[in-house]
Amino acid sequence: MARARKVFFRRRKVCKFCADKIDYIDYKDVKLLQQFIPERSKILPRRISGTCANHQRPLQQAIKRARHLALIPFTTD
Amino acid sequence: MRTYELMFVVDPRVSDEDVVTMTQEYRNMITAGAGTTVTAEENWGRRKLAYTINKLNEGKYVLFYVSSETGKNALPEVEHRMRQNDKILRYLTVRTDEDLKRAARRQPAGGRPPAPAGDDTAHPVDAGPDEEEV
Numbered sequence: 001m002a003r004a005r006k007v008f009f010r011r012r013k014v015c016k017f018c019a020d021k022i023d024y025i026d027y028k029d030v031k032l033l034q035q036f037i038p039e040r041s042k043i044l045p046r047r048i049s050g051t052c053a054n055h056q057r058p059l060q061q062a063i064k065r066a067r068h069l070a071l072i073p074f075t076t077d
Numbered sequence: 078m079r080t081y082e083l084m085f086v087v088d089p090r091v092s093d094e095d096v097v098t099m100t101q102e103y104r105n106m107i108t109a110g111a112g113t114t115v116t117a118e119e120n121w122g123r124r125k126l127a128y129t130i131n132k133l134n135e136g137k138y139v140l141f142y143v144s145s146e147t148g149k150n151a152l153p154e155v156e157h158r159m160r161q162n163d164k165i166l167r168y169l170t171v172r173t174d175e176d177l178k179r180a181a182r183r184q185p186a187g188g189r190p191p192a193p194a195g196d197d198t199a200h201p202v203d204a205g206p207d208e209e210e211v
Binding site for chain 1: 128136169180
């Protein structure tokens with residue numbers, strides 16, 4: 001067999017908040033929020049993180065609150 | 078019954094004792110109104126800011142948990158005073174009762190289970206429809 005057929009499995013993305021049963025996303029939980037702000041400190045989009053719409057909304061709110069209080073950065077330069 | 082969280086960031090050049098007196102003042106202002114109590118107070122102390130505010134790189138964080146019987150309370154007044162105080166770099170009031178209630182309804186057991194660390198294995202049941210050949 002000269003050419004082995006390669007099969008890739010894309011891992012299914014799961015909403016972290018659904019999986020971990022986190023219902024209240026706290027703006028003070030910097031460690032949690034940091035997982036959703038990549039290098040440029042932008043909010044990680046749903047299509048990449050796999051977060052469901054119902055959780056992305058409060059997450060976004062929490063990140064913005066944390067930014068206001070300088071707990072997490074707006075940008076990194 | 079409404080609950081709020083009020084967090085503010087104080088200039089790090091203000092001494093710890095002064096922060097305590099300031100905190101006490103604000104606490105008195107909040108609890109002056111009937112039916113309003115400060116249920117908890119946290120002093121995070123000096124903490125590095127994520128970005129520079131007024132050429133400062135650090136701040137002292139104080140947090141109030143407030144519970145109020147009605148929507149009528151001194152919080153707007155407190156905010157107004159904080160805005161005028163130039164020793165306060167940032168403040169934020171958040172109403173939490175609605176979100177917490179919603180969270181409690183979704184999870185009656187309460188308590189937040191710790192995140193399973195490094196759980197990278199895909200759930201076998203979930204694997205089916207999302208397999209993709211490339």
